[in-house]
Amino acid sequence: MAVRVLIVDDSATVRAALTRIFSADPGIEVVGTAPDPFVARDRIVALRPDVITLDIEMPRMDGLTFLGKLMRHWPMPVVVLSSLTPEGGELAMRALALGAVEVMCKPQNQLGHGLEELAVQLVDKVKAAAIARVRPAAEAPVQRIAGIAAAEATHRVVALGASTGGTQALRRLFAQLPADIPGTVIVQHMPPNFTASFARGLDEVAACEVREARDGDALHPGLALLAPGGRHMLLTRSGARYVVRLSDGPLVCRQRPAVDVLFKSVARAAGRNATAAILTGMGNDGADGIREIHRAGGHTIAQDEASCVVYGMPREAVATGEVDEVLPLDRIAAALVARRAAAA
Incomplete structure (x- = not known):
């Protein structure tokens, strides 16, 4: 219909x-x-x-x-x-x-x-x-997770992908994460200029630094980089450092930036040192990338249906059989921190 x-x-x-x-x-x-x-x-x-x-x-x-x-x-x-x-x-x-x-x-x-x-x-x-679940504008407060001082996890990378409902999901997630998170890369399907405003909003609620990525930015603990609208973002390895690159390639999964482009690059650059989470959104963007990260030895997480605004991208990721954990949104931050501690 x-x-x-x-x-x-x-x-x-x-x-x-x-x-x-x-x-x-x-x-x-x-x-x-x-x-x-x-x-x-x-x-x-x-x-x-x-x-x-x-x-x-x-x-x-x-x-x-x-x-x-x-x-x-x-x-x-x-x-x-x-x-x-x-x-x-x-x-x-x-x-x-x-x-x-x-x-x-x-x-x-x-x-x-x-x-x-x-x-x-x-x-x-x-x-x-x-097909979105219309959510009330006000959400219940969340508690920030304590950092784990022993984990100076320069080698760790967190990758996040989201679409419909992702702006509020990411705000809630970053309100819980500690300041010393591993270097984090994010794709949220959004047009140019809108992502700069969104990154500033995330930075206001986050303990870590969050900003829109620039080509050649080095990724390090305590920094989260958001892909600019209209450009794909890739993670590369330069010696001991992780560096992000931006490109103007064609739409992938009908999107630019695309989660799959980022996740596949994370699989290549970080392998077993990567943790990836696919959040609410429509379509299948990110499913192939989740598969590649998992097969490279990384840890993979999908948001559960009950907490999604649209259970599309997480469903397609779970269907690959390459997702380690399916969690409600409010447990994903703790899972990211626990994974970091286990790998430190």
């Missing part, structure tokens, strides 16, 4: 572009459009869409205000569309905190291959939102 979508955007051009993109996929039906939140409110009641795409910057009532009201009174899956600017990235992070399940850049001046890639990702975001 097709996913029923309501498009909310003040730009007639953007509404038309989104309608064309979604209507080209037989799995999506555009049931209506709305130029502002007041019209959207009435059409939500009348049309009962499965998913809303919501512009942030609109007249009469901005998208964030409307999103807050919607999630309080009529919770449903919302994909927020924002401009591809640093300011748009900050607004997108606020939208996720209010309960949006996905964020994506608006179709603007993309042409040719760029528009094709954007269309693929927009369609995937809407389909993922349709």
Whole structure:
């Protein structure tokens, strides 16, 4: 059955572009459009869409205000569309905190291959939102895990991959991890500029340092590097050091950055010194990489279904038979620390 979508955007051009993109996929039906939140409110009641795409910057009532009201009174899956600017990235992070399940850049001046890639990702975001468990914005507090002073684990690497629901899952995970975690590399499916804002948000809740990766960054204990949106990230070995490299290759598993690209490079560079966890998200990105890390002697973890917003990527990883532990989100940080201690 097709996913029923309501498009909310003040730009007639953007509404038309989104309608064309979604209507080209037989799995999506555009049931209506709305130029502002007041019209959207009435059409939500009348049309009962499965998913809303919501512009942030609109007249009469901005998208964030409307999103807050919607999630309080009529919770449903919302994909927020924002401009591809640093300011748009900050607004997108606020939208996720209010309960949006996905964020994506608006179709603007993309042409040719760029528009094709954007269309693929927009369609995937809407389909993922349709099966997402809408979570309340406020979560129960978590307790940070104590570091283990004996483990100066310069040789250890942690790799994390996530998609739909991953922004909140990663915030919760990093709120628990100690400052002296092994060098950590992360892929969260997200557009350019949005990842810089997300990394800053993670850094605010984390005891370790978290930032967006730059090509050639050295990875060391206490540092977590997030792949920039729109670029693949790979881990390499340079003598005794781990170094990250960024590339502009084609989409892998319909994504860039892709978890598989990162995880496969971690298998090659770190082997048995790697611990990888695949978190909530739709699709199969990361399953092949989990297999390679496990076969290289690394330790592999998947988030369990009950704690996922979308149990897609973890399910596909578990189906490979190469996952060592399936854990609820709130036990994954402890597993990462325990693994580090065991290998120190």
